[in-house]
Amino acid sequence: MEIVIPQTGGPVGIYGFARPKPERAEELERLLLSFVEPTRDEPGSLQYQVHRDAADPSTLVFYELWRSADDLRAHLARPELADFQQRRLEYLREDLEIHWLTPLSATA
Template sequence: MEIVIPEGSGPIAVHGFARPRPERAEELERLLLSFVAPTRAEPGAWQYQVHRDAADPTTLVFYELWRSRDDLRAHLAQPDLARFQRDRMHYLREDLEIHWLTPLTAEAP
């Protein structure tokens, strides 16, 4: 699956689910958490969170809020993120489930 950002203008949010292979769960968690600090430092990154699903602790959930689609595209082009996109099925038992959201109440931090 190629990650295709929907067209539009203004802020965009991403809500996604990562379901790891059992033998790669800890590795995937460490990897996703390693993205937090550098992502939060990027221009246009208003929010970046990684969660564990309370109902299914094997599932990791991420939430991102971006000032614009161009900011999100720049983020996804970062070497570490591009490498993860390319190699993600090494970690996942099924591909990422991604929901694109149009924020109705987003404001700059």
């Protein structure tokens, strides 16, 4: 799955779903949570959160808000994220489901 980032003149948001293989669920959760603090420290990161779906606790939900598409591209190029992109199907029972958002309200 190639991530094609829409070009915008301002902030860009993402939310998505990660549905792990049962035997890899805890490992995937730890891995996604390990990305949180370093990502929040990146230039252009406005929000980065990982959630558990209340209706389906086996599904992890992520939400990201970036100052620009270029900031998000830089984030995805980081070695640990590039590695995860290459190996993601080792953890997932189906590929990531990603939805793009164009923020309409102020980000701060």
